Amino acid sequence: MTAPLILDVQHLTKTFGGLTAVNDVTFGVPQGGIISVIGPNGAGKTTFFNLITGIYSPDRGSVRLAGRELIGLRPDQVAAAGIARTFQNIRLFSSMTAEENIMVGRHSRLKASFLDAVLHTRGFHASEREARETARIMLDFVGLGKWRGELATNLPYGDQRKLEIARALATTPKLILLDEPAAGMNPRETEDLKALIRSIRDDLGVTVVLIEHDMRLVMTLSENITVLDYGTKISEGLPHQVRNDPAVMEAYLGRGAAAGDYGKEAR
């Protein structure tokens, strides 16, 4: 990898009791890349995301975003530092409208304080305008402009996934982590999503890391793929390299077909 690394993960390890969910994973994301993390269910992919975003604290290892160490920061501080994410099981704010959901994403970038809000100072109005404008831009960007005043829960499933992406983008991240963005989408929606992810990188300049099970999406979209199995990185490389890696085939087909009952994905 020649481009400078925006995300540099070194020897990340996390155990839950006796289970090593993430085992000594080293992982680099070049600036402006689209990188995928794949692996069978329960491979520790989501745990890996949770470690990067500060939801869990690792037993060992370091995570650097553009050179800045993130381990020890709270999730909101990680978000402010520039990593946004979506969730495998959609986590929208259900009693808020689409617009308000995105405005929450703007939280750490707004300056208006408690007193500003109570006194309705000029700074407060400016920051509200800015938040609303961002919400409008982001909704249009993901193609949800018509849903602006609608409650998030009332959106169709695929649009909820897009709204989550818009909300994450509203934090003006350097890097966005997408956790199974295509889950539950039909082929047409998946095609739209593919275009959207490209546009996130090309038009917004945000580096993308995604966890995905849809192999067609992964193979056509990613510039680089990392494969996790039982918390360990078993392969890494260009899509065609990974596809032909015997270790990956074994992880997916060999043991998977035989046992068929991997534990539930760690969340």
Added chain:
Amino acid sequence: MTAANPVAPRRLTPVPDRTGLLLLIFVATSALLLLSHNRDLLDTLGGLGVLLRNPIVEAIVVSLFLANVLFAYLWRAAPWAKALVGLGSLLLILPWAGQEDTSLLDLSIQIMIFAALALGLNIVVGLAGLLDLGYVAFFAVGAYAWGIFASPRFAEIGRYFVENPGASAAATAVLGALTLLAGLGGYLALQRRRADDLSGSGAWGLTLLLVAGWVAWFLAGRGLFTLGERPWSLAALWIGLVPTALGLLYLAYSRGRGRDVRGALLGLSRVLLALAGVVGTVLVARSILLLTAEGITGLTTGIDPGFFWLFLALSIFAAAVVGVLIGLPVLRLKGDYLAIITLGLGEVIRVLANNLDLYSAGSQGITPIGSASVGWFDTLAARLGFAEDQYGLLFLYVLSLLMVALILLVNVRLDRSRIGRAWIAIRDDEVAAQAMGVPLVQTKLIAFATGASFAGVMGMIFAAKQTFVSPESFNLFQSIGVLAMVILGGMGSFPGVILGATVVTLLNLRILPGLGEATAGLSWIPQQANPGQLQRLIFGAILVAMMLLRPEGLLPSRRRTLELHHEDPQEDDSAKGTGPSLTGGGGDVYSPGLETREEDEPTGGTK
């Protein structure tokens, strides 16, 4: 925040303009209210007069009158009519009727106190989703803050310190200031440190040094730490030292098993330094008391009423500080756990009020508590024909009206800001909120402190109105009562919780007692079945029925309504821009002059 809804409001069946009806009802109920509180006129009316004097009829008249304000808020009518009915009811007719019967003013103040409490608790429970069962503690803080200083209790405290000076005031002041500075400075120095910055032995050295410092400090300053006749220095040393030593032993054991204990040591050091800050503050406060004790003994009726305004600000501040202090340790928890802990801490405040008898007079309570006297207001009241003993009550009525309006304004503005959005985001999904950059603890603390400050200021008004406070006014049932108002009115809905507070207070103070009184003399009702005896039962039945029939509350918030009836989500926006609106079921005027958009306007759209 849906004011910017791109879809134009659609209305299938337009709501009729009810300006005429509103004014008609306003005039009718006002006349009825004034009539039923005019004793001379009632005497001349014969049968009708007797009927209007019936307690239950009177309760209904008052309730109908207060419903005016609700109608003015709910119905579609000309803005001037809404303003006239709302302001007229609360600022003109009610005080006028109160002139004849001060219990009416008393009732209104009580309603507004509960409305403010419900609005405060609504922030914590309804918006931020933190179940708080100890909310009344903040109310107590406000009540005692004023009660102690504005009553003979203050002189008692002074006398106690004159008689039991303990140590020298100057030495206490010096030691206190030094301790405070050392604690605060050390805490700030450590605040930004992270466990990784320290080596293992460095962390141990720091902690042991602090503990040794504590012991040395105790031994050196021992002579000073007597509260009057009671020496407590050695006991305090043991109480502090034993758990610290046990903690250190445990950490040493953990380290022996190969764990990294630097973070825990750093945390312990911070706690020790924070404690030093607290102790220093207490010592400084004590030295100030010692120095001024002579002067204080002279204040036999408490401090000058002119300090009322200062204490109004102080009670807000004090309650907010207590809110933060209670919130800090407990806000990592949520749901049932948080509820139980807040319940416990609420009781702690009550028990403190009960047991710190020097300051709070224990279960006897503090009385008489003074109130403010504002010269021009008294003159105005006299011009309007109020009797001299009514000035105070009228003043508190106007003050609480003002406070509720202010609290409502703050509520609405916060709700429509990034802070309000963060609260609701946390309520909906903590993990997602945090991942979007919302700091959990800070946001929850703001909710706790804001809610607490509303309770604090109303506690002070309560103390001034009752002229008496005792721990009994602040028990668990009060907390639960306020929670019932919030849930009954509609969690998260500002007009809803005001209405909830009004309905519950009216039921408790007027309608049910009135029912009991009216039926007490009837021989055909057996004594066991007399409604007077069954007030609690009827109240409970009403609560159960309301919750079964309207689980979302009387005036549900727009969000809840949308969730429950999401087949026509645009319908509720129709009410936008109906101009000035009056909120609440008698609690408050929602000043038309303030440009805020109404969040929870249901305007008949839901039915």
